[in-house]
Amino acid sequence: MLASSSNTASSVNTASVWRGKGLWGAVVVVFATLLAPVVAAVLVYHLDSFDPSPIPLQELSSVAPVAASMVNDHMLEGAEFLGKGQLEGPEDIAYDAKSQVIYTGCRDGWIKRVTVNESSAEAQVQNFVNTGGSPLGLVFGHNNELIVADASKGLLNISEGGAVELLTDGAEDLKFKLTDAVDVAEDGIIYFTDASYKYDVHHAVWDFLEGRPYGRLCSYNPVTKETKVLVRDLYFANGVAVSPDQNYVILCETPRRRCRKINIQGEKKGEIETFVDDLPGYPDNIHYDGEGHYWIAFPWGIAKGWEMAYRYPFIRKIRALLVKYVGRPNMEKNAGVFVVDLEGKPVAHYYEPELSMITSGIKIQNYLYCGSIKYQFIIRNNLDQYPAHHSSYK
Template structure:
């Protein structure tokens, strides 16, 4: 009798041979080992890199959660306008001259431009030849400039530039950042980092050491004095309406401090507002009892980890130098506080990054930034910050 044969079901896949299985396993193992070796080499390269990130102060890492504003507008770009599109490249700071009805803004191409408030006409005014950042309107029509590469400048109404100061205590400014002028004529300004220039500012934040300074310049004596040392990326500065204190920011610490220039506390510094929703930049007073503080990047869990672990910042610095650092910035905008630092409102948008200035002029909010070729303008009457719906 013939032996019966068992045929495979139709359309069934062929059974893999032992050799094929072994080949697949070997290939997978080889791929895994290659990935592990690549990662180990990358980590070794990072470890060998000379960049040295420092621990942030333990008391900073132990802070309580971020405090929220009672009213918000989380969609600032909805309904907003683009002022001077294509003509204002990276308008970092904005200052308003009510007498002329114009705003001055500092652009990445070195131009300080004037924009008429009523019809938004843009005109070139003065080119500093550097990178103008902070602006301050003087009391005789002049404009003071904190130029990242040129130091502190004075520009007359006729557009003549005078260099005032570029160093203090024998140390040249690394990044002259923001400036304000008192009625006495004394200028107060920040040097964000004496070690890193503007092109490398991110390494100051990643290193985690306090290279920032707050300084004063007296035009009557031409003396530059360091008011405060050891600040963490000293940024925006603004005068109080009574001229009794100035406010300045420490960007990576997500806080603004207060330096008293008059009264019983003269010469002392305390915290004006802490636990901000992100990293602060410039500050503007609106003449109505409110300070508008730009938030360049929202606070994130990732940044908490980076502040806590220096190696993460060392890794980020390595990526910044040699590859491409992942971008996690979002929800940039402006927070509004009263004269005592109490939160009033917040304006932001998920699509906004690197907002550097918020200025309230009449019923509009003007927003400056580092990367867009225009100023953002929002009608606050039509698009106000509102309280969240009651859950009761």
């Protein structure tokens, strides 16, 4: 009986030990399963060569965004969709008042003519010319030629007959990587932006994530054929508009949520000033309406995720790794158009919470026309029927 009891106790102790080892083994497996992705993520973070830059403190702002007293925060209500399914990402819009035809550049390389009908949403869409690149900014020159900022090709001149001529594709021994927006002064000088001399149009998000000022404002003289760099070290230099008095150029810096004023005439020639800062969105193209107002397109409104990433490089690197290995998260919303007067003071804000990637807004008669690199149509709003109203929105 004693021997039997001893053997039984030994068996119980052995079983307890093995049960302990099994439990410990399970803990190890679970812990390793949970820890492995963390370890892998840390290794990827440290081994990946992408190196986002800290933003200088003077470039950061803790000021509340400016607000317009007139607001339409449901701009899709009553909106019409022109050329639906026939326009692949119509980035910008140029209006030929003589023929009353809209021209827009699409991501498939086509510049298209859009003939609109004010009484209906029906629009006639025709192919004009394919640049073989990525036509972004558009403006008409003094001889009815179309001046195009093609992200892939450079600055182009397209005649009424559709002949494409390259005007310039670089400056100061540095090729343009992302020719973006364009406007023409009364003296014929063309002002345009190279949004980033490092990243092309297909990798523009990396410019935002890296956080270094690779943008430039340039000019081209069609008489002398000279290309000049007017301003360097811009944070994704985007939309441009020559002022009605021809004394300055307004330029949009997208990630900085600001527009700057570059003096091109007079005593202040060469000086750079703030035109409007702390915008409630990230500015893209800007258009003057001939009536004392600039219309600034917002691809998206203020997003806490972007704002945090802008302040902290490690967050931008994490986002970069997500873009690289998982895919770009869709965080853009509240896109629309912000209106300011000649002094940069807010006048009105048209937007929609569900909208994203509105890249241009232009007022033609009593309509607002919006281009987008995302949608397959141009959005049109009747400003008389669906105006902005006084609001207490912040």
